[in-house]
Each structure stands twice: as C-alpha cells, then as structure tokens.
Amino acid sequence: MEEICAVSRRDRWANVVAVCAVGALTGMTIFGRQAGDLQPGWLALDVVVGIVACGLIPVLGRYPVQGALAQAALAMLSPAATPPSTVGTLTVAQRRPVRTAALVAAAGVVGHFVQELWRPINGLDLGWFIVLDVAVHAALLGWGQWMQARRQLLNSLRERALRAENEQGRRVAEARTLERTKMAREMHDVLAHRLSLLATYAGALEYRPDSSPEKLAKAAGVIRTGVHQALEELREVISVLRDSEIDELPGGRPQPTFGDLAGLVAESRDAGTEIRYAETVAAAESLPPATGRTAYRVVQEGLTNARKHAAGHPVTLVVDGKPGESLRIELSNPSGNGVPLAPGSGTGLVGLTERVHLAGGTLDHGRAPDGRFRLEASLPWPL
Template identity: 75%
Template sequence: MQELPTRNRSALLCAGQRWANVAAVLAIGGFSAATIVGRHANGAERSWLVLDIVVGIVASGLILTLARRPVPGALALAVLAAVSPAATPASTSGTLTVAQRLPLRTAVLIAAAGTVGHLVQGLWRPIGNLPFLWFAVLDVAIHAAFLGWGQWTQARQQVLDSLRERAVRAETEQGRRVAEARSLERTRMAREMHDVLAHRLSLLATYAGALEYRPDSSPEKLAQAAGVIRVGVHQALDELREVINVLRDEDVYEGRPQPTFQDLEALVAESRQAGTTIAYDDRVDDSTTLPPATGRTAYRVVQEGLTNARKHAAGRPVRLTVAGQPGDGLRIELTNPAANGASVTPGSGTGLVGLTERVQLAGGSLDHGKRPDGGFRLEASLPWPS
C-alpha cells in the first residue's frame, strides 16, 4: 500500500484528535447530566439546579484544556467540584489525566486538590444519609485509585517507549553492522583479487621483457610468448573487472574460489613457465590437516614473494622452503640473490604492508629485508594447531 503524504497524515491525525476531544466532552457531559438527575431526583436540591447545570456545562468544556494545560485545567475542575457535584466526573478525569502525563509529585498535589474540593462539597452539600466520614473515605480512596492508575499507565507507557526505542536502536545497529560486514568483506575480496592481479601483471611484464631483450628468438618462441601475453591480458582484464564489481556493488560479491595450500604446486609451476628458476623444497607433513585459512595465507605469502622476485630481481633464481607439521607451525622462507639491473616493474611497497597485516591477522609473523649479500629474504611463520 502506498504511504500517504506527510500533509495528509497530519490532517488525519488532527481530525482524529478533534473527534476524540468531542467524544470526551460528550462522555463527561453525559456523566455530569446523570449526576445532576440523580441528585435532583427527589426534589430536595431544586434550588441548586441552575447552578449544577451551569457548572456541568463549564466543567465539560474545561475537559478540552486538559490536553495542553493539564495542571490549570485540573485545578479549575477541583474548584468547580467544591461548588457542585456536577463537576465531579470532570474533576476526577482531570486527576487521572495529570497522573498519566506528569511526574508523581505534581500528580499527588492535583489529587490532593481534587480530594479537598470534594470534601468541601461533602460538607455543604452532603449526599442523603451518607455520613461525612464515609464520604471522606470514599473521596480519598477514589482519588488514590485514580492516582495509582494514572501513574501505572504512565510507567507502562514509558517502558513501552523504552522498548520501542531499544528495538529501533537495535535495528539501526544491526543495519550498521551488516553494512560494515559487507564493506569489510568487499575490502577483503578486493585485496585477494589485487594480489592475483599483481601476480598476473608481473608474469606479463616478465614475458614482455623477454620479447624486448631477446628479439632474436625463434618465431615459435616469439609466437608462444605473444600468446601467453594475450591470454594473460584477458585474464588481467577479467580480474580487474571483478575488483571493480566488488568495490561498486552493495551486495557481497561471491567471486572465484579462494586458493588453498594444495595450489602452491601450480603457483610454482606457473612462475617456472614464465622463466623464473625456483628451487622448491616442500617439507610439510600431512598438509591436509592444515586449516584452510592458514593455507590460504601461506599461498598469498608465496605469491607475493614470487611476484616481488620477478619485479625486482628478474632472471635471478629463487629458493622457496616450506616446512611445518601440526602443533609446530608452518614456516615459509623465500630468498633470491641481488638483481643484475633495474626492476622490470616498479613497486609501491604496499604489497608487503598488506601481507604483514594479513599474516598478523592469521596469528603469525612476517619478516622481510635485504640480506648481507644484497639479496632479499621473506620469512613467515603461521600457526598450525595440533
């Protein structure tokens, strides 16, 4: 259903409030009329008829003031109750209204004023054979009951408002947490694909460098390198498109399956195919028990190390050692000699910063830096519970 405009909703609320006020005036007027008829049924108070009618009409009209000015309206009704029993329904209604809307101290004072007004009424206009003592007891009991009822209603409404506010706040917080979770998930996946894209581009740079520095290669090798570059460019474009989709879409992007420790062999083979000489020493016992998150982090460590080796020490051999067992942790060490010349592709240095953060989040540690002979060493230690 389409929502009504704000102006129309306000008009409906105002109209509903007006009808509620009319209904309240008519109800109180009806009770006042019944009170007048009851007091004058035997004709003993005929001289007070005109006063009671006037007071009943005025008291019914004062009901409208309780919505905006409850305290003055209730005090005026208490004064009228001292003059005529026709104001009793309106006066007790004023006591109840104040008890429902204002603090206990103010409500007690208004209830006391109404009680005093009715006590004055009972002194000079007693009800038939009802003793004044019993009238006073009933007066106090009725006003105390209205006071307690109003305060209970107010407390219940406050509890409901508090619960409603908590529900709204919880819903808002839930929405914020969902948005933060989506943002973190997008950032994580964008970082994963950034690593893949950097690895892919470094491979392309290696093949392009081979074409540039070895133009005398055979046509078959040139065609093979050009084909690898063409396929790699298409893959890099697809991966870049995935990164953009992750950062743009509000919904969590599923993306491609994440790598595992078992994919290290394929990663090393891909780097070897690109011309990098890699001495791979695998000393891992029972890699199937390695936690998936640890295996994925290990894959990213090796991927970043091979990528940096191709960037900054192209053509130099790389030694990769991976060792570990359950309960002893997983250790990764990747070393390469110093570069012969300038880097094939420049680097910003943010890859190792992000890798350090990734390893620390996995509960491990990462150390990297130059060796005394000018080479580079990358070493990571990851937890592997028994």
C-alpha cells in the same frame, strides 16, 4: 509540516469529543441532583460550574496539574464538577509521577468531601461517602499509573527493537564491507601476480626478437591467455567493489590453499623464473585453511616482487614447519638494478604484513647483509 498539522487537528477533535462526552455526564449529574434537591438557586450555580469545569478539559493537555486542581476546587462548589474533576485526576495519573498524581488525587478527595459537607447526598451517610470518595480516587490513581507504566514499557520495547534493528543493519553492512574489502585484496594479489607474468613474457619478446617462430608464437599465446585471464579477474574485482549485495566471488572460485603452492611455483617456472624450491612440511593436511591461504599469498607476493625487481635472477624458496610450532617461509633473490620490470603501487608488502599479523604471525623483509633481498614469514601452527 503536514504531519504536525494532522496531529493538531486530531488533538482538537479529541478535545471536542471529550468535552461533549463529559458535558453529557455533567448534565445528567445536574439533573439527578436537582431532582432530589429542593433548595432554590442551585441550578444556576451547577450550570455555571459545569460549563467552567468542562471548559478546563482542553487545558489538561498542556497544564494537567493546574487544570485538575482547578476542577477539584470547583468540585467543592457543585457536583456538576465531579465528571470533569474525575477526568483531570485520571489525566494527571497518566502523565505525571506518582507523588504529583497522589497530591492531585488527594485534592480531589478534599474537594468532594467539602461538597458533601454543605450539599450532602440524601440517604448517604458521610462515613460511607468518604470511603467511596477515597476508593474512587485511589482507583483513578492506580489506573492512570498503570496506563503510564504500560505506555513507557511499550515505548521502551519499541526503542529497543528499533536500536536492535539498526544495530543489526550496521553489523551486516560492516560485515559486507569487510568481506568485500577482503575479496578485493585477494583479487588484487591474483591480478598483480598475473600481470607480472605477462610483463615477464613481454620482456622476453622485447629483448629476444631473434627467437624462433615457435618460441615467439608460444610466448604470444601465453600473453594472449594471460591477458584474457587478467581481464576476467579485473572484472571480478570491479564487480566486488561495485555490488553491495555480493556474498562470494563471481563464478564461485575457491580460495587457494597450501596444496596449491606447488602449482604456483610451477606457473612461475613456466614464465621463465628459475626457482630453487625446498619444502619440508610435516603433516601438511593438518594445516589450518586460513594459515595455508596466508602462506600461499606470502609466496605469491614474494614471487611477484622477484619478477618485478629482479627479473632473470634465480629465486630461492624454503618452506618448512610442523604442527605445534610454526610454518616458516623464506624467499630470497639477488637485488635487481633498481629498475622494476613493471610498475607497482608499492603497497603489496604493506597489505601482506597486515594479513600475516591478522593471522597471528610475523613478517620481515628487506636487504640482507649479503646483498640479497629476503622475505621471511612465520605463521602459527597449533596442534
């Protein structure tokens, strides 16, 4: 509301200044024509026409065409309307299409031509007056159209810059959201793996209370270390989801690669899971990092599910492939008794399927005819 009032006050002051300036030019025009015009009675007509023509200047802001045509008509009666009529023609040329502005300029030419016929300027030939009249109005028309085109160009550039800025901001926000979601998924997989290990050790303590003090102390130490690591990883997940400006995981921890697969298997074996691991991968160093990371997540999710749903049963893991074909992962284990060792969200395989599909691969999982649960993934491996 305050901005609208400020604009309205600005427009009123602009009209006052314009009327005063054009009124001064009108007074000078009247004085100059009266000095060379000996016919009585022209002064009163010039003063009245000048006042009316100047009074139409504020009207140009809302009705530019009507106001300019009225000023052109007044220009037929008196040279006092020439300065206001010039302002009207220029205003229309600045605000209206070229055809409308040309018609208004033509009306101005006709109005001044009629004025010259019955109130000629001493010492100026009619032919030269017509040339000057047409030239002046053509210049006003061209100037106004140029100003209109320039204003439209600046507005267009300003709008394009604003749209580009908004689009860039939207792309940055989308990229940050996508990156945060991806990092949160990575940390979710890591955290689920860590908690499944803790559940395995806790289950061993629960079902084997007669173990030796050394084994109990070792299991308790592993649980304590695992809990500490799980808390750190949970804190990282929360920070990723809370901080909109984060660019990488806290601590700069690198993403896992295919080379970390052996360590993942060894960690699961240390937790008490029997794993039969067979790897026949040729030229593993040429495996794309994204493919290796996806393979790691597939094996991690498979081992996590095996510990949850088939604790105490052996797991068979086969990884093979070579460049130009594909990287194949097959993980199988006997079906459990239907009671998971630790509760889960049930969305791990859904997210894993999406991850594999985004990598251009395929993922199948389910119960095989022999009663074992199988998880099979195939990832592209270009040359």
